[in-house]
Amino acid sequence: MWWTTDQTIQETFAASTRESVDVDLTGLVDIYSSGGQAELEKRIDDRLALNPTDGVRAHYLLANRSGKRIAGDLTEWPDLDPAISESGEIAIGNRSEAYARATLISENLQLLVAHEQPERSFLLARVSLVFLLGGAVFVGCTALFAQIASVRVRDRVSRVSDAFRRHDEPALDRMAAPRNPDEIDQIASQASQAVRRARQLTQAYRDTSEQIAHEIRTPLMHLDSRIMKAIARQPDQSTTAELLEARADIKRLVSTLEALLDIAASQADRGDWKGMNPVDFSSTVRQICELYQDSAEDAGYHLKWEIAEDVNVLGDEAQLRRIVTNLLDNAFKYNRPGGDITVSLQPGPRLSVVDQGPGIPAAEREKIFERFYRGTTAGSDTQGSGMGLALARAIAQRHDLFLGICDNEGGARFVLSPSEGSECV
Structure with missing residues (x-):
């Protein structure tokens, strides 16, 4: 646009100069026709004596057919043919140029009129400045509007993200039926409907699981009661x-059923922070260690712990306690006689439970977190259903944590950490 304006201004100046030259030349020709050569020479001198108010100087040359000067301020006839009233740019001195037109006014006389181009650099500079300022204002306004639009979009996306993260059901329901939907509303609406559907399926799954568990648990409890009477x-x-052995089998079966339900519930609630509260994990781990101290002494183990203060976790305290107790129960089962069990808690949180048992072969370090899997190092007399570690990992994932096993010289080292890959650092 600036280039077009610049060219238009220059073309306008050029057209104005051509027109003024033609008018001036026509006037002098009329003077010659009415007053003769002497009158023409006088009028040329008068015009040269004028001081132009617009800064555009005029130049004249009246000459014979051989180009010899008769009147005017120009001394030499330029390369313009008066026979055809030729026009063009000519040099004025060493620094200036002018637009000129030549014409024959009689058989022996020829006349040249030239006007210098008006000074346009100032105007063009002003126009350039206006365009520069206007462009800067335009770019600034565009950037401002883009920033405002970006902030609004980020704010809307953030609200949608927060609603999904916090499982804000009223907000999700509003997003499912927006008043004036745009692309973001449509995406949010579809996602909200998908979440609502998943929520309904999860609730149906829970209801079915609880019903099945009730149908299984009730007859088992009746059977346990009859055994007690016997x-x-x-x-x-x-x-x-x-x-007594049958009663123990019933208890293991009920325990396995409850563990399966807890694993399913933890996996279904993964990413759902509803009902989560800040938990003083330092206090929780210390209380559990103190609770297990007597049991460790009775079993001949040396239980020791090192717990950092003020390690807080957002979560369900009962479930977090279950992770710790399951890891300690596992250490009690597989530790060597008289061995040490060490519990450590550092900020992060980073919880480790180390025993001095036979350890876990590298090939089994993921399998032991599968349901019903029992490692090859477990003896035939070791009680358990293979659900403890699977449940502990499911609860950890429910809290956006990771439970893994790391290398350890003699024994197993289980580590609870904020993310997978950081547990063995």
């Missing part, structure tokens, strides 16, 4: 032992 009748020693 034991109370004091049968022979062999029968009593079998009844």
Whole structure:
């Protein structure tokens, strides 16, 4: 646009100069026609004597057919043919140029009129400055509007993200039916509907699981009660032992069922922070260690702990306690006689439980977190259903944490850390 304006201004100046030359030349020709050569020479001298107010100087040359000067301020005839009234740019001295037109006014006389181009550099500079300032204002306004639009879009996307992250059901319901939907609203609406559907499926899954668990748990509890009554009748020693073993099997079955339900619930709630509260994890781990101290002494183990103060975690305290107790129960099961069990808690949080048992082969370090899997190092007399570590990892994932196992010289080292890959650093 600036280039077009610049060219238009220059063309306008040029057209104005051509027109003024033609008018001036026509006037002098009329003077010659009416007053003769002497009158023409006088008028040329008069015009040269004038001081132009617009700064545009005029130049004249009246000459014979051979180009010899008769009147005017120019001394030499330029390369313009008066026979055809030729026009063009001519040099005025060493520094200036002018637009000129030549014409024959009689058989022996020829006349040249030239006007210098008006000074236009100042005007062009002003126009350039206006365009520069206007462009700067335009770019500034565009950048400002873009920034405002960007902030609004980021704010809307942030609100949508926060609603999904916090599971803000009223906000999600509003996004599912926007009044004047645009592209962002449509995406949010579709995502909200998908989340609502997933929420309904999760609730249906929970209801079904709880119903199944109830249908299984109730007859098992009735069966356990009948076994207790049979034991109370004091049968022979062999029968009593079998009844006690059956009762232990029932308890393991109920425990396995409850662990499965807890794993499913933790996996279903993964990423849902509803109901989460700040937990003093330092205090929780210390209380559990103190609680297990007597059991460790009874089992011949040396339980020691090193717990940093003020390690807080956003989560469910009961579930976090279960991670710690499951890891300690696992250490109690597989530790060597008289071995040490060490619990450490550092900010992060970074919780480690180390024992001096047989350890876990590298090939099994992921498998042991699968449901029902029991490592090859577990003896036949080691009790357990293979659900403890699977449940602990599911709870960790529910809290956006990672539970893994790291290299350790003699024994196993389980580490709870903020993300996968950082547990063994």
